[in-house]
Amino acid sequence: MARFWSSGLGGLLARQGILVAFALFMIGFTLANHRFLDPDNIMGVVRSSAILGVMALGVTFVVISGNLDLSVGSMMSFSTIVVLDLHDRIGPALAIPAMFAMTLVLGAIIGFLVGYLKLNSLIVTLGMLSAIHGLTLTYSGGKNMDIADKEGTWFSVFGQGEILGFPVPILIFLALAAFLGIVLARTPFGRKVYAVGGNGVAATFSGIRRARVVFATYLISSACVATAGLLQASRSLGSQNTVGQGMELEVLAAVILGGASLLGGSGTIFKTVIGVLILGFIQNGLLLVGLQFYAQYVVTWIIIILAVWLDIAAKRGRLWSPIA
Amino acid sequence: MSGQQAPVLRLEGIVKTFPGVRALDGVSFSVQPGEVHALMGENGAGKSTLMKVLGGIHQPDEGRILIDEKPVVMASPLDAKAKGIVFIHQELSLARELSVAENVFLGELPRKAFGLVDWKKLNDDCAAILEKLRVRFTPQTRVGDLSIANQQMVEIARALVHEAKAVIFDEPTASLTDAEKVVLFDVIADLKTHGVGIIYISHRMEEIFRITDRISVLRDGTYRGTLVTAETTEEEITQQMIGRKLDLTRNIRPVETGDVALEVRGLACGDLFQDISFKVHKGEVVGFYGLVGAGRTEIAETLFGLRTPTAGSIHLDGNEVTIESPVDAIRLGISLVPENRKEQGLVLSMNCRDNMTLPQVDDLTAGPFVSDGAEVAIFDQYRDRLDIKTPGWRQLAGNLSGGNQQKIVIGKWLSMKPEVLIVDEPTRGIDVGSKSEIHNLIRDLAAHGYAVIVISSEMPEVLHVSDRVIAMYSGRITKEFTAAEITEDKLIQAISGLNGSSGKDAA
Amino acid sequence: MDNAKLKNRLKYGAIWGFIAFELIFFTVAGEYLSLSDKVFLDLDNMMLLFKQSAPIGIIALGMTIIMINGNIDLSVGATFALSAIVLLDSMTWPVFAGLGDWVIPVSWLLALLTGVVLGAVNGLIVWKTGVDAFIVTLGSMLGYRGLVFMYHGEQPTSHLNWTLVDFAEASFLGIHTPTWFLLAVAVAMWFLMTRTVHGRNAYAVGDNREAAVNAGIRVGPHILVNFMLIGFLAALSAVVFYSESGSVNPNDGELYELWAITAVVLGGTKLTGGSGSIVSTFGGVIAIQLLRKGLGHIGADTETVNLVIGVILIAVLFLDRQLNIKGREELKT
Amino acid sequence: AEYKIGITQNNVGVDSYQTTYEKAFIEAADANSDVEAVVLDAGGDVARQIAQIEDLIQQDVNAIIIWPTNGEAVIPAVRKASKAGIPVVVTNSNIAEAGFPFVKAFSGPDNITQGSRAAEIMCDKFKSMGIDKTAQIVQISGQPGYTTAIERAKGFEDRLPQVCPDVKLVETQPGDWNREKSQKVMEAFLVKYDKIDGVYAGDDNMGVGALNAAKAAGRDGIIFVGATNFAVGYEAMERGEYWGSIYQSPVDDAKAALKTAVDILEGKDVPFFNYFDTPKITQDNMKDFTKPVF
Ligand SMILES: Nc1ncnc2c1ncn2[C@@H]1O[C@H](COP(=O)(O)OP(=O)(O)OP(=O)(O)O)[C@@H](O)[C@H]1O
Ligand SMILES: Nc1ncnc2c1ncn2[C@@H]1O[C@H](COP(=O)(O)OP(=O)(O)OP(=O)(O)O)[C@@H](O)[C@H]1O
Ligand SMILES: [Mg+2]
């Protein structure tokens, strides 16, 4: 077994286990339904993954710094509802920055609680999940939000527009991924995020302002959520209060599927993008194959575990865990 | 202890590779019953790896293990334990939230019916062991509340739980002070008379000559031979270990007092330490010596902005400063090599280079980005200077040997070119060659006008590098010596308090 | 030593202080806001409180050992639902037709067995693959839910057995049947965690897994047993609850994992493992149920309930931290 | 006040129908000086709902209105209320027959009928287009496990073959009452099936999600039929993109429930089933209906 992992193929697996897993799924689904690789379908999957993807980019920062963010789904509902409501009141040009500001305030609150007060992020964001949901309901009075003039607004460009044949949401997702990927991999700030997540005490001993770094990761996360809310609102020009509900676990699954460790200190933006695409293609592929939704649940379970297993098996160089 | 008896333990042709590293390359050696067998080698030579193979933690790629001349397979730590191998680890391997007794008997708590813990037996058995170790804590103490040295004693207590065939001590004294060392050596002597084979890993020559019978030497994962302790010399051993002669001559230098770089007046922090006043001049090395728990680490942490003083003031170059965080300290030119490399010094999941440049990553930039070239340059410089053994800068810090990890931490803070450098137990777990290199580095820094504080529990080290030594007892400075007036006796007297009992560490 | 004891008290004390605060607050606020003539602290109401805490409480007690172990189980809600289906459906299986009411214990056993098996699947995967428990159970949360739906599609599974309902609704010594189960589980778990070798090993494994491995604890099987235990308790919770209600929707038990985890963390158990206490988890469970009940008592609407629960969670955490601060001398990391 | 009435609702935060219902209920209760209402929400959790019923019994309310999370699981709790002499009214979606002896009345829409009406709307439209022999349709159903979702799907699936035996329902997937989710589901349908003539959605939110997917993919000419006419659906009908739905007002729903409870408390004779009418609404007759407020 040890031999295998140091051979050429094994080496590839070890470095890019998750990519290999991705390739295998794609081949499997294509065999099952030839339309799977249809360019329109692929474009469609990427486009509808873009919203989840944008949120996952932000959560990647949070997870690498050793925390969790379960509030993103509920926060996304908030952004969507707010921007839709403000669109008709103050116009899109003001609504968008206003919505971003409000969402960033929520992110700052979480960042303050987790970073500066050092409260446990799972519980803080779980609490915020609930509190923000309450806030959204209060804001909207429980009603759906819809833009009155759906045809006449340029607001739809973010969710529905195209540039050179590419849907704008995909472009925004990829541009943001590239930007944040570089921030994480190449800047001093990115380095600090890894250090804080890898060993917070050692980071403090190295003169890193840990609280500030954690605070910043939640700001980034909330900025991503606001972007996702914008895409969502612009895509459908109307929304329910529950639009993002439950997405927090999907987002987390994508980030982890990409190989980020919940203990912090590891993961990359590139891998998260792969994780997002895997989730998107699994859902789409299973729909195309025509499985009942509950069979999809079971298959998704198996695929998630296989993918992560393959990834860590490659990293440790053996299939089975060494734990006795 | 010669070869007429059958060896209790024998390793033959052990090979172990990690990705990119051939950690062991055909190592063979054997241990007689009742023998203390030293295993020596530079940092990263493969000592711990060899012992982990023996302890069932790693599986060897090739080679075999024999106990009482019968080949065995050590499938797991449990398996090794069942076959009579007790392993005292280099890195503390304790559950901090549990009591001392539970840690000593971890994995084999005495049971009553229905899987209940027999608390009475547990605590009694543990108390008996602790008594042999002459420690001042009880079986019920939470391990997390103990000092590192006492935690190390808890590890050592595990060796006495069983009738073992062989006991492995992997650098047990790295964080012990002399008093506890004496106890440990008594324990080892006792095991010896019971015919137990003992493998003893240490970088400290005086211990090797004091307690071992034979010495096997590893270099770069290969076996270099076995020496009989009584018939060899320090020079011969180091020759074997590093393949060249080492100049161990003492390096005493006249005190050249520059301006005062750091002055501390009446500093106190709760009941951790009180009334601390001292000066460190430019170009001077000041040693802090004291028993474990004397409060030296806490002073260093306060100077580095990690604790808030409750009284007193700190002055740098004659100006009073407030240091509220390590960020402030670093900005003011203070560096701290912390006591605990795994918890405080390193991000184990990060590579060696990134660890080394972490405190200055903001300055190593080209535009908005971290400059690869600048980082690698720093890493290469200190790797060469400190002789760090790693396949490359991409190796994760967690995969380095203990000594090499320590060197990364030292490199990290030396590369900051600090005005005031504080090093807390700087050579814990460092091999002889590198140790003298680090000592030279410290002297060298001082010669360039830096002020250096060395906190160490090793008397030879303190004596060797310091221009002045400050002795502490129970949170207070008891005495200050210049290099000229110091003797071992005076020092011991100064750190042991008046009535001979240390109050603080009694927990 | 006294100081250490005090510290320990405070560490787990926040939750009891919070419960006291809730009781006082809802009693006072209830005077002004509630329509009810009955006071909040009415004995019957408090007995109901315990009873209503049972479904999530039993699961939370099991979650405590999982979390002390340094793991987590997100699939308990789905396990709860699947065990409930087996419980109710098996009572109608033709093989058991001849048993009369004796089918009840048989169905109970089958349901409990289901829970144990589902827990074992999680435990085995965690053990054998080394994949983090969070991911494994995040997956099986989905997968087990899929199994739930496969059983009966989207239809609820129902079987009202009035003998069973009467038993479940009964009370003995003034204490409801579900409360007895909750108390029994709490005592048993407390005993397990403080008195048995397995319980102490659970702390060691969570505290320092490597040390536990080195010390020869068989960490894999140990974890497996704990997952089987929580599977069992999730099933027991289903048995207790569905004996009384007799019908299970395929999405029942959703979010139970989050509530259970919340109760455990409110009780002071650290997510990183190694420390925690059953008694405090019990406090956490009571605190949550009290909050829900109290908010209903004073007539808060849905928005407010969501807001308040969120804010309270954070507030308790904050309180807990304040109580645990060591003072100025603390190392600032 | 004379009557203290407690209500425990299914899951208020989950959609605007339920929120509007809650608001309307509170308004109606405020408007009636004889009534004071204790308004609770089970958050979709049956255990919480049962606890709330117990609490209401313990508080000695005069009547309990329940919007069941599960039509059977609440039966024993309802029995308790009835044993305590408190009349129980079921609202919006009914409980199972085994529970009928313990409740006084049901008030709400008839979801089975709604499903069949939707089938009729769809079928009539196909006939007028002349494609009722060849049409293929897909269904996007509500949240799995919810009675309303199940009953609407059942009504639709039972009725369709009776009126349009040649129309083929090729696939059903749940959209979880969620616009975004059903948009995704529809996207996959569009890739998978070249020919889709109609979409039946369990409510208009999901219907509009499907419509958005079709518009994005440039697939015209699909007939969308929903249920519970939401404002979005109404607007889409105005634009001529969405064919029809079932008009159901949460305000009517809430008022009917409260009135039934009050009538019972006042000793009036109340029929067991109190369905309020949920008529068909299509582009043709939408002028007769006011735009929904939710
Ligand atoms: N898990 C691992 N993965 C990769 N390399 C490893 C691993 N463990 C050890 N090594 C490498 O194996 C070599 C031997 O390490 P080992 O810990 O045995 O050294 P040592 O002789 O105990 O040194 P020290 O005196 O510093 O403790 C080192 O180069 C180290 O980097
Ligand atoms: N009895 C104790 N209870 C709780 N914590 C302790 C106790 N003794 C020491 N510690 C902690 O353990 C750490 C190391 O303590 P240690 O006694 O080694 O400090 P020190 O005075 O610097 O001595 P040395 O430098 O010799 O290690 C310190 O952070 C200290 O706060
Ligand atoms: Mg070593």
Ligand SMILES: [Mg+2]
């Ligand atoms: Mg110290």
